[in-house]
Amino acid sequence: MVENRPFLNFLTHLVLILGIATVVFPVYLAFIASTRGPTEFMSGLVPLTPGDHFLDNYGTLLGAGSTRAGTLPFLSMLGNSLIMAVLVAVGKIAISIISAFAIVYFRFPGRVIAFWLIFMTLMLPIEVRILPTYKVIADLGMLNSYSGLVIPVIASATATFLFRQFFLTIPEEMMEAARVDGAGPMKFFWDILLPLSRTNIAALFIIMFIFGWNQYLWPLLITTEPQYYTVVMGIKRLAAVLDGDTQWNLVMTGVILAALPPVLVIIFMQRLFVKGLVETEK
Amino acid sequence: MQTKRTVFHSRILPYFLLAPQLIITLIFFVWPAAQAIWQSFLRQDPFGLKDTFVWFANYKRLIGDPDYLNSLIVTLTFSVGVTVLSMGLSLLFAVCVNRVIRSQRFYTTLLVWPYAVAPAASGLLWWFMFNPSIGIIPYILHFLGYDWNYRVNAGDAMVLVIIAAAWKQVSYNFLFFVAGLQSVPHSLTEAAAIDGAGPVKRFWTIIFPLLSPTTFFLAVINITYAMFDTFPIIDATTEGGPSQSTNVLVYKVYADGFVGLNLGPSAAQSVILMLIVVALTIVQFRWIERKVQY
Amino acid sequence: MASINVENVGKIYTGGVRAVSGIELDIADGEFIVLVGPSGCGKSTLLRMIAGLESISEGEVKIGPRVVNNVEPADRDIAMVFQNYALYPHMTVKQNLEYGLKNRKTPREEIDTRVAEAARMLEIGQYLERKPKALSGGQRQRVAMGRAIVRKPAVFLFDEPLSNLDAKLRVSMRGEIKRLQRRLGTTSIYVTHDQLEAMTLADRLVVLNGGKIEQVGAPLEVYHAPASTFVASFIGSPAMNLVKAELHGDRLAIGPAMIDLKGFAPTSGAVTVGMRAEDLRLVEAGDNALPFRLEYAEELGSQRLVHGTVGDQSVTAAVSPETPLTPEMSFTIDPRRLHFFDKETGKRLAGGIPAEARLAPVEPVI
Numbered sequence: 001m002v003e004n005r006p007f008l009n010f011l012t013h014l015v016l017i018l019g020i021a022t023v024v025f026p027v028y029l030a031f032i033a034s035t036r037g038p039t040e041f042m043s044g045l046v047p048l049t050p051g052d053h054f055l056d057n058y059g060t061l062l063g064a065g066s067t068r069a070g071t072l073p074f075l076s077m078l079g080n081s082l083i084m085a086v087l088v089a090v091g092k093i094a095i096s097i098i099s100a101f102a103i104v105y106f107r108f109p110g111r112v113i114a115f116w117l118i119f120m121t122l123m124l125p126i127e128v129r130i131l132p133t134y135k136v137i138a139d140l141g142m143l144n145s146y147s148g149l150v151i152p153v154i155a156s157a158t159a160t161f162l163f164r165q166f167f168l169t170i171p172e173e174m175m176e177a178a179r180v181d182g183a184g185p186m187k188f189f190w191d192i193l194l195p196l197s198r199t200n201i202a203a204l205f206i207i208m209f210i211f212g213w214n215q216y217l218w219p220l221l222i223t224t225e226p227q228y229y230t231v232v233m234g235i236k237r238l239a240a241v242l243d244g245d246t247q248w249n250l251v252m253t254g255v256i257l258a259a260l261p262p263v264l265v266i267i268f269m270q271r272l273f274v275k276g277l278v279e280t281e282k
Numbered sequence: 283m284q285t286k287r288t289v290f291h292s293r294i295l296p297y298f299l300l301a302p303q304l305i306i307t308l309i310f311f312v313w314p315a316a317q318a319i320w321q322s323f324l325r326q327d328p329f330g331l332k333d334t335f336v337w338f339a340n341y342k343r344l345i346g347d348p349d350y351l352n353s354l355i356v357t358l359t360f361s362v363g364v365t366v367l368s369m370g371l372s373l374l375f376a377v378c379v380n381r382v383i384r385s386q387r388f389y390t391t392l393l394v395w396p397y398a399v400a401p402a403a404s405g406l407l408w409w410f411m412f413n414p415s416i417g418i419i420p421y422i423l424h425f426l427g428y429d430w431n432y433r434v435n436a437g438d439a440m441v442l443v444i445i446a447a448a449w450k451q452v453s454y455n456f457l458f459f460v461a462g463l464q465s466v467p468h469s470l471t472e473a474a475a476i477d478g479a480g481p482v483k484r485f486w487t488i489i490f491p492l493l494s495p496t497t498f499f500l501a502v503i504n505i506t507y508a509m510f511d512t513f514p515i516i517d518a519t520t521e522g523g524p525s526q527s528t529n530v531l532v533y534k535v536y537a538d539g540f541v542g543l544n545l546g547p548s549a550a551q552s553v554i555l556m557l558i559v560v561a562l563t564i565v566q567f568r569w570i571e572r573k574v575q576y
Numbered sequence: 577m578a579s580i581n582v583e584n585v586g587k588i589y590t591g592g593v594r595a596v597s598g599i600e601l602d603i604a605d606g607e608f609i610v611l612v613g614p615s616g617c618g619k620s621t622l623l624r625m626i627a628g629l630e631s632i633s634e635g636e637v638k639i640g641p642r643v644v645n646n647v648e649p650a651d652r653d654i655a656m657v658f659q660n661y662a663l664y665p666h667m668t669v670k671q672n673l674e675y676g677l678k679n680r681k682t683p684r685e686e687i688d689t690r691v692a693e694a695a696r697m698l699e700i701g702q703y704l705e706r707k708p709k710a711l712s713g714g715q716r717q718r719v720a721m722g723r724a725i726v727r728k729p730a731v732f733l734f735d736e737p738l739s740n741l742d743a744k745l746r747v748s749m750r751g752e753i754k755r756l757q758r759r760l761g762t763t764s765i766y767v768t769h770d771q772l773e774a775m776t777l778a779d780r781l782v783v784l785n786g787g788k789i790e791q792v793g794a795p796l797e798v799y800h801a802p803a804s805t806f807v808a809s810f811i812g813s814p815a816m817n818l819v820k821a822e823l824h825g826d827r828l829a830i831g832p833a834m835i836d837l838k839g840f841a842p843t844s845g846a847v848t849v850g851m852r853a854e855d856l857r858l859v860e861a862g863d864n865a866l867p868f869r870l871e872y873a874e875e876l877g878s879q880r881l882v883h884g885t886v887g888d889q890s891v892t893a894a895v896s897p898e899t900p901l902t903p904e905m906s907f908t909i910d911p912r913r914l915h916f917f918d919k920e921t922g923k924r925l926a927g928g929i930p931a932e933a934r935l936a937p938v939e940p941v942i
Contacts, residue, residue, distance in 0.1 A: 005481065009381075009382075012378045012381045012382055013378075013382065015374060015375070016375065016378045016379065016389050019371065019374070019375050019378075020392045023392070023393060023449065023452065024392070025411075026407040026408060026410075026411055026449070027399075027407065029407075029411060029418065030407055030410065033410065094302075095302040095303045095306070096303065098299040098302070099299060099300050099302075099303040099304075101299055102295075102296040102297075102299035103285075103296075103300075104284075104285055104286060105285070105286055105289055105290055106285070106289050106292065106295070106296035106299075107285055108296045108297070111285075111296070114300055114304060117304065117307060117312070118303055118307055119563070119567065120560060120563060124315060124559055125510040125559070127510060127532040127535065127536060127555075128318075128510065128532065128535060128555040128556055128559065129311075129314045129315050129317075129552050129556070130535065130536055130539060130540060131318070131321075131539045131540060131545070131548065131552075132313070132314035132315070132317035132321065132549075133310060133314040134540075135314070135317070136309065136310060136313060136314055137310075151306065151310075152306070152310040154306060155303050155306040155307050155310070155311065156303075160303065168284055171660055171662060172286055172287055172288065173661075173662030174662050174664070175286060176288055176629050176649075176656070176658070176662065177656070177658060177663075177664075177723075178664075179288070179290075179628075179648070179650060180649045180650060180654065180655065180656050180676070181675050181676035181679055181723075182650035182651075182676055183650075183679055184290075185290040185292060186295075187679065191664075191675070192666075195666040196665065196666060210397070210398050214399075214401065214402075216400065216401065216402045216513070216514035216517075217513055217514065217517075217536075221540075232402050232403065232514075233402070235402065235403060235406060236406075236514075236518050239406055239409075239518065251410070252406075252410060255403045255406050255407060258400060258403050259398070259399045259400065259403045262400075263395045263398045263399060265398065266394060266395050266397060266398045267391060267395055270390070270391055270394065274394070274457055277397075277454070277457055278457055278458060288624075288629045288630070
């Protein structure tokens with residue numbers, strides 16, 4: 001459509017640039033703080049340009065951890081987060097894709113009940129049933145373990161739903177042709193359905209990876225041994241050291257370290273991520 | 283509920299396929315939820331030795347508890363604040379991005395990444411900016427004659443958590459609004475343009491009404507997000523204070539149950555929250571199902 | 577190669593909706609049968625029951641000597657071509673062709689021979705390494721056919737295989753399907769809603785309506801002696817004119833006109849009369865002529881269709897393109913070419929000329 005409104009175009013870009021500035025600013029500030037020394041915040045005004053403690057701060061956190069907060073080196077917490085995020089993502093995708101396969105491609109007694117059970121209960125955030133869930137984990141002896149970190153959050157309504165929606169859009173004839181071609185259910189699943197779901201699996205992996213990485217309350221509750229700490233709860237422990245005495249430079253270094261991996265994942269896989277996110281709900 | 287018109291015939295295979303998901307659901311979701319419901323009808327004696335079945339006494343006490351009522355109001359304010367702020371901004375950004383042609387991808391990339399930042403980290407970022415002694419915003423506000431301090435001022439604390447929560451949610455809403463805007467057929471806006479409607483009028487009379495399903499869906503999602511997923515933000519910043527002013531329902535459940543060890547009342551709060559989740563889920567599901575039935 | 581027997585077959589969906597009932601059909605080995613009817617008539621359901629994709633609620637389907645009601649589609653020795661082709665999008669053309677054979681543990685050399693043979697027959701040799709996405713509609717259609725051919729099944733089932741193609745391609749693919757079927761001699765059942773496709777392809781047509789068979793017969797038989805008003809209006813283009821009329825002895829009253837039947841009156845009283853557009857002949861106004869008020873004309877090049885009314889009923893006639901158009905025209909018809917249908921049930925009463933007699937030109941009686 002031919003439309004020439006220079007002022008409106010200018011306004012559009014202005015709004016976007018201001019918006020992005022607002023969105024980016026807190027992180028910029030955090031980055032600045034992470035390059036400064038511990039005493040540079042006392043003056044009352046936060047500096048707006050990078051300092052020269054970049055290597056100091058990141059080196060300290062990654063290598064030794066903060067002695068005062070009693071955390072491990074960030075390197076090992078980042079490792080734990082990576083393990084948790086990958087296991088959660090893979091696990092969620094694996095068990096959800098087979099559930100969705102059962103729900104869409106079979107008709108059996110209890111199908112609707114199973115679907116609603118998955119859908120309803122998995123929507124219940126951990127926060128609302130925190131005590132009894134904690135108790136179950138404790139009774140099963142899963143405190144302070146990777147299985148405790150991963151297995152209880154591995155069921156997924158979102159992923160099951162995405163796969164269900166996707167399977168429903170696959171033409172009916174695809175499965176009928178496969179059946180005429182002599183493929184049984186599991187053969188159809190491996191030969192046809194799984195390859196067709198590749199993009200969805202990848203997109204979902206990104207979303208679930210971020211979900212797993214950003215888990216907060218769950219690791220906070222079930223890990224008391226530092227060797228299982230994840231980085232997101234680690235930064236909170238770092239910040240929780242008496243407020244007045246907070247080492248802002250280190251806390252912000254931690255925030256940057258904790259946020260960087262998932263942010264990079266999104267930026268480099270933006271197309272897949274957007275597809276995954278928007279289609280999950282559509 | 284939908285299946286394929288032709289299905290595989292197998293008596294046991296579907297149950298095997300569903301088993302992992304169902305077992306985890308039963309052990310870690312249904313069982314604890316059932317426990318919470320049971321627990322909500324019990325009261326423990328002060329020594330934690332004996333449980334008495336008290337019917338709805340815990341619920342009655344909750345309804346009469348000014349702290350709980352306060353928490354309800356706080357949650358409402360917080361949820362509405364987060365929803366309006368983040369949806370308003372994202373709609374604005376989405377409309378702008380939809381207008382530009384060449385730099386769409388560039389702007390989108392710069393707007394979507396906060397989605398990946400952990401809520402706890404987002405809380406800390408804004409906590410740092412709003413810190414009364416060293417934060418940059420109080421410093422600026424001071425010059426404008428406002429003495430900012432979220433540690434003593436309830437309003438300031440609420441603004442802090444709303445901004446921190448909304449900041450993270452903008453990218454999510456933005457992506458959905460962009461998708462919604464791009465699904466509005468060009469022929470409609472072109473027809474409106476031929477009918478003599480300018481860009482602003484076109485937006486309010488054609489595009490915005492067509493976006494209403496997206497808007498409604500996002501409103502539900504945002505309320506759900508604000509009510510349940512913002513626990514880390516509260517915990518990393520205000521911890522419910524000052525004097526309960528940001529003590530939203532999920533945080534209160536945690537604080538009363540896990541920290542205060544008030545089992546019965548905390549369980550009753552859990553049950554109420556579950557009911558809210560179920561209600562929101564049904565609303566959400568109806569929306570999705572409607573879109574699927576083509 | 578196999579014959580197919582459909583015995584009193586019916587389909588009731590869960591929820592009690594009846595899609596098909598009382599289907600009786602014997603298909604000879606090597607025959608090309610076309611199931612035709614409007615959408616929702618049950619033709620696809622019937623095909624899918626024969627394929628094994630729908631369960632059979634009532635009756636029996638036999639392929640060869642074997643009752644297949646409870647046999648999996650893969651074990652019925654059939655191959656199917658789908659409307660949207662249902663090619664596996666992540667596999668190359670070659671992999672698509674091979675998939676069914678591999679699942680049946682066909683030896684490698686055998687697979688290669690058959691794929692090469694099918695590729696040659698369908699001229700898709702140069703696309704074998706491509707994915708379906710990179711093919712045109714017509715090429716995809718050929719691959720879908722190839723996937724059926726390599727299996728060397730006893731029966732081909734076609735579910736509206738040409739309806740996703742453009743008009744020109746459809747005509748040429750139609751010819752190709754017919755040629756292939758003749759060459760392979762495989763029993764085929766073909767579903768379509770396009771009566772022209774049905775007429776051109778079929779050895780025998782099965783016209784379905786509301787889940788029941790209206791008529792089974794060779795294309796010309798069905799065209800010249802439709803069993804009901806439904807078949808009459810469905811088969812043939814333009815559709816047969818159906819008008820309300822009344823028999824008075826040997827005379828037929830259509831609106832204001834009276835036609836002398838010259839001894840061909842099959843019954844008496846009110847009837848529905850069918851007239852093919854090409855059977856109406858332009859005459860001078862007078863006795864035995866239908867006064868026709870012209871509304872508009874359609875030019876088809878080889879002929880001209882005139883649409884208008886006789887009395888208050890719509891009638892279409894086919895005339896030669898040179899015929900001058902005037903607001904008032906008159907047509908007549910050979911009484912032997914009138915079709916009489918029951919006014920209530922729409923069932924054929926009498927009339928029309930048997931297909932054999934049609935081949936010789938009919939002398940005008942008037």
